[in-house]
Amino acid sequence: MAKKAVIKSGDRPKPTLTQRSVAKTMKENVRRVYPFEEPIRSRWSRIKAIDAVYLDVEVGTEVVHVYSLVPEFRSDLYRRLESPEKRLEGEFPEFQFEFHVRAHQGRNRSFAVPFDAQLLFSR
Amino acid sequence: MNSELAAEHDRQYHKLLAFIAKMESVDPSWTCVVKFYASMHLITAYLVMKSNTRFDSDSGSHHERRKAIDRCPELNVAKRYYRELKDLSEAVRYVPGYIFTAKNDSDSSKRLESIRSIVEPLLKKLFGGSKR
Numbered sequence: 001m002a003k004k005a006v007i008k009s010g011d012r013p014k015p016t017l018t019q020r021s022v023a024k025t026m027k028e029n030v031r032r033v034y035p036f037e038e039p040i041r042s043r044w045s046r047i048k049a050i051d052a053v054y055l056d057v058e059v060g061t062e063v064v065h066v067y068s069l070v071p072e073f074r075s076d077l078y079r080r081l082e083s084p085e086k087r088l089e090g091e092f093p094e095f096q097f098e099f100h101v102r103a104h105q106g107r108n109r110s111f112a113v114p115f116d117a118q119l120l121f122s123r
Numbered sequence: 124m125n126s127e128l129a130a131e132h133d134r135q136y137h138k139l140l141a142f143i144a145k146m147e148s149v150d151p152s153w154t155c156v157v158k159f160y161a162s163m164h165l166i167t168a169y170l171v172m173k174s175n176t177r178f179d180s181d182s183g184s185h186h187e188r189r190k191a192i193d194r195c196p197e198l199n200v201a202k203r204y205y206r207e208l209k210d211l212s213e214a215v216r217y218v219p220g221y222i223f224t225a226k227n228d229s230d231s232s233k234r235l236e237s238i239r240s241i242v243e244p245l246l247k248k249l250f251g252g253s254k255r
Binding site: 063072075079096097098101102103105111112114 | 185186189203206207210211213214217218219220221222224227230
């Protein structure tokens with residue numbers, strides 16, 4: 001008579017290579033929350049012309065790209081952005097900020113920024 | 124050394140200006156990109172030439188260039204135009220399906236002209252008329 005395999009309650013089968021790879025990817029995908037996110041969210045959202053703000057951090061170099069999305073380019077926005085940008089750079093000198101303005105032209109806003117950029121706020 | 128490097132950037136700037144003239148009627152959107160790079164070389168020539176401004180033109184970093192521009196109050200107005208031109212050229216380069224409008228075209232030409240009107244005389248003064 002064939003012996004039945006007995007799995008002790010404390011034993012767990014070892015994860016397969018795929019399972020380990022998925023777990024690793026999930027761990028990597030836990031997004032780091034940066035201290036400057038809330039200041040950007042609150043200050044940039046006060047500027048009516050801006051529909052959304054996206055963030056893209058180059059991990060390792062600490063270069064932070066901030067994308068302000070507007071329906072179309074407009075010159076008056078730049079003067080309005082100068083003060084919050086300068087303030088942010090003063091508060092977080094350990095990061096290198098690069099500020100961008102992108103026009104979404106009424107299309108999907110995420111198409112106007114790098115594909116891995118994170119949405120900080122949208123209206 | 125600085126003047127040699129500045130002269131190289133100035134030469135590149137003039138080369139791009141000539142290219143703009145040829146390209147404008149063919150593809151206005153990509154001409155905007157060339158306008159941005161022309162302004163970048165003009166401003167870089169000035170920053171390299173200006174002895175009291177620390178700027179490594181080899182770093183290729185827009186951040187470093189922006190910081191150097193910030194240290195030059197005489198470029199306060201030019202830096203806004205430069206930024207507008209940079210954003211517009213990025214839209215052309217990176218945003219798929221971006222519609223380059225007639226207003227974008229006219230704005231990009233105006234911005235380049237404004238930058239030229241501010242930076243060219245400053246650079247000429249630094250070169251002291253000896254280069255050309």
